Amino acid sequence: MAIGEPIVRVEDERFLRGEGRFIADYALPRMVEAHILRSPYAHATIRSIGLDQALALPGVHAVLTCDDLPEGLPPIHCRIPTHGDLSPYLQYPLALGKVRYVGEPVAVIVADTRAIAEDAAELVELDFDPLPAVTDPAAALAADAEQVHEAGNLAGRWGFDLGDVSGALEAATFMVSDRFSIQRHTAMPMETRGLLAYYDVGRGLLDIYGPTKVVHTNRNLLATMLRMGEAEIRMIEPDVGGSFGARGEFYPEDFLIPFAAIKLRRPVRWIEDRVEHFAAINHSRDCVFDVTVAADADGIITAFDVKLVTDMGGYIRTHGDVVPSHAGASFPGPYRVRNYRLDAMTVMTNKTPTGTYRAPGMFEANFARERAIDRLAQKMGMERAELRRKNLILPEQMPWHVGTESVKRPTIFDSGNFPLIFDRATDAFGWSLPYQREVDGWKRGRGMCALVEPSGLGPFEGVRIEVDQHGRVQIFSGSSNQGQGHETVLAQIASEVLTVPMEKVRVRHGDTGIITFGGGTYASRTAIIGGNAVYSASISVRTKALDAASRRFGIPVEELDLREGAIWHGLNNEPVAKIGDIARMLMPGNQEILQTPSAGNIPDNDGLVVTSYVRAVSAGAAVFAVHLADVLVDPATGETRVERYMVACDVGRQINPMIVEGQIVGGVAQGLGGTFLEELTYNEEGQLTTGTFTDYLMPNIYDMPPVTSLVFEESPATTNALGVKGVGEVGPSGVAAAVGNAIADALGTSVGLNTLPLTPQRVIEAIGFEVGA
Amino acid sequence: MNKRRVDLTVNNRAVSMMVEPRLSLADALRGELGLTGTHLGCEHGVCGACTIIVDSDPVRGCLMLAVQAEGAEIVTIEGATPVVGLSEIQAALREFHGLQCGFCTPGMVMVLHHLFSNNPVPSDSEIREALSGQLCRCTGYQGIVNAAKAVAARHMHQNVQPRETSQDHRE
Amino acid sequence: MKPAPFDYFAPTTLEEVFELLNRYGGDARVIAGGQSLVPMLALRLARPEVVVDLNRVPSLSGITEEDGVLRIGAMTRQARALASDIIGTKLPLLHQGLLNVGHPPTRARGTLGGSISHADPAAETPMVMLAYGAKMVIAGSAGERTVEAAEFTLDTFETCLEDGEILKEIIVEASADEGTGFSELARRRGDFAMVSAAARIRLDADGRCAEAHLMIGAVAPVPLRCDAVADALVGTQLTERRIRDAVRLIDLNSFSFDNAEVSLAYRRHIAPTLASRALAQAVGRTGGLRT
Ligand code: FES
């Protein structure tokens, strides 16, 4: 049995041996290197770009600017439905006429080496007319604000008005209103991006190594932009050092590098450096919530009234407005609150454009909602867990329709027993046990966050399974992998259904050349949709093998059975045939089954091969989770130390518990980074002031508390055959909320701790301090 | 550009390379010698992905110039890996799920390799300190620490002694 | 992030070093451990024409002791200093400070002289040297001169080193039977401090404070020496309470660093706490803290 086993990962050996093949490890003969010259200004009009000196530098092959772009090139398309028309805000691969953030590509320099390309970049003469930089959404909305785009700084305004919020607010016994800010930070995978494009001029074929996440979508988008046939472009995912939402989207470079390779007729490689990454990769979060939550005298939450302002940066990219959209659609969380109003605004500024980062919108919304609920509990004098417990959606109310929608899909929680999981979580943590409030002058606090994480979104996934004559199983998945362990997880599913050992199953992914259609990896979807595609294809392979054996050996199919990678008849001691033998018999041209071949189609002998496309149910699978934390706070300095951390969640069904735990613990680490350390700050000129790892602090080993994951398989997903729910985003989703609540509890404060990150200074500010006191 | 010849020992093999002074040691190992197991996550000395062993010390490969490695003895992930299979540390990292994307992994393996060579039974705090300069975005470090603790526990059980006489750092 | 081109020399004697520095003047930069310079090269924030490597000059490293006076070569690696028994016993404050400097792989290359000459206001080693009243031996083609640590660091990233000069050696007088304490708060351990404090305390035979030194770092371009605090402690029996009272005398007006993440007010707020901790630790290490 492979499903449910904590099997060590098949991909690990190559990484541990230093034999992973990441994009910077790829090279081709005659290859040249590209460097992107980026805008030093946040906002400026381009007057001219002087290239003479740069082109004269030995070793420089080309410098491409917007003048070189093809006539009629469209901007980079947004791949997700948006609220309203955001097309005026889309980005072109190179700035046209105006730059809108520091780091916006203005030229591509191709040279023998990256170092020479950087030398040449210093010789390009940029004649730009600086304009005032818009760096703050509130300022951007002022009447006399500088306009980032002609279409105006307010890109979108939408919302919901469910039930009777005004009535509920009027009738409320208790009410809390507050503002919560979630700072700009981002995914920051340890490997930067990179691409290697090779154009075979004679054949007109373009191979691109380096894309990931949504390679089929990206390939199709590039085909449109380059006016090429889709199958003439092949995107191939190498080993990828993390994405967490940001990496693998279609960025300007995803056009520019292939374009340069075509122009130069030479392989062109671009390896992003870390400083570029800071300016170029999608940023995320960066929003402000104004939340009012109302409750009646019994502690029933009667309304959420929310305003949400999101800083989108300089352009709308491939993710559109999905981040605030998710935040808005799921704001009510696991509570059965029918009166919900949202007024959401998306605002353009002169900063790096934004997109998703693990638990997009949810990390943010959970922080705002759960901090507000703690405030409410405090105001009511009700125990915090009790208030939450009282308001949870009940099992008999499943599936729960929130009444909202995001990216044109209704928000529905398919299944779950929230109160049961909640009770188990609080019991396991010892929530209601008394705890020592003071330890060596430090104060201890306890906090929690209850949340629902949607998972498994996106339309479909594809897979082809091929069994060869040696009984080896090759899975060609349309999904991709940035480190999550899909090569193991998908193999486990096929191994289980086809009863072949894991060693005989190989998974390939992220390659448009191996399967015609693919969905990709995002929204914690691969185990669910990719997994179910493998599951369904594996079942078809089994059926096909049994059917072939039945025909070959003249045994009724009901009497045959697939076990240990072979076909068995009843209780016989010997198998009828191994699965590899069946694969051989089904090879085109083989006559063991089809004994009198006729010319033309050979419908049966098309190999032991099955292609399967599985549609996702649009609601996905809802994971209920509770985050719990004990935090120590030094009231003298504002230092904090998370003592212990627990995530309890119901994932329906685990395929590999070891990987599930790894996803949760790693996710908590990212959540802690967003809670305490990471921030992308800009100065008034629109310059990023935390643009290296020296200033942008990510958690190191000393920042990690012991994390316990408590995983339940209580309510299998009702929206997929395996019953699995995605676990990729549960980890970070509730961290800021649980930790923020714990710190507030430690300090006994009802103000502050509304603004992330919770630096020592902010913690101290929450209790107010006097200098020198 | 004026290239220099650098002679050094990498993974027990004498090699020489012609490099520009501005080339980092990590770039040289990767580009000139094809040892792409050493990764670059930041090129400014913070992430630790490029960590290699230079003359018995763990060192940031991105913060040394290749020309500075003249005469040095270097061990990279390729040299810390058995011909087939995994070293004890590598196997423990797999067993305890101490890696996800694998990008930080060579650096992690190198600092642990160095730690255990000099100190077969490190304490928990010595393990943490050894790993403190290595960033991992995927794992939250828990699996990595658990792997190292398991190796230490095994060594304690087997009474393992330091593999190499560690260079005496004391005066 | 590739450096601009430069030429490179690896002299093996100090004479060669000075000859090169004279020849190239302001176009040359010396490289010690490289832990600060190489990132600046990669970011093209530093663009020397010539890099002169000190790593092959043997006379620049090593730790020796004679009659209670320690001489530490500027190229002594931070890791070596941290592992050194002599430093551990004779200059414990340096040991304590070094524990907060970077991480094992950066300490393996990083040198004491390099970090002192870099003169980062938040760095630990310059503050420790100030606390010890160390002497800095500066060498150049014209010969050697020795300056007090307090005269060495002039400003943020600025020392009294002239073109063509390098820091050669640090001389510190070890003081027996004193206790030392070091306390700092950084956003992330191993990173530069938001505020740091270093203390030395010596008690007399009656257990009274005979000598006290307190330094506060990361609050102004140069670490601050808090003599008023020290004076208030000398001659008294050191209790927690007395320390708490004394640190009120820290001259908060001489703090100047102020930015959004770490405001001046916050630095002023936590400095006395960190100072108390450093002092209490120092007293504890003399075995004499009374409660
Ligand atoms: S690449 Fe060397 S430390 Fe990051």
Ligand code: FES
């Ligand atoms: S495993 Fe991905 S960064 Fe460590």
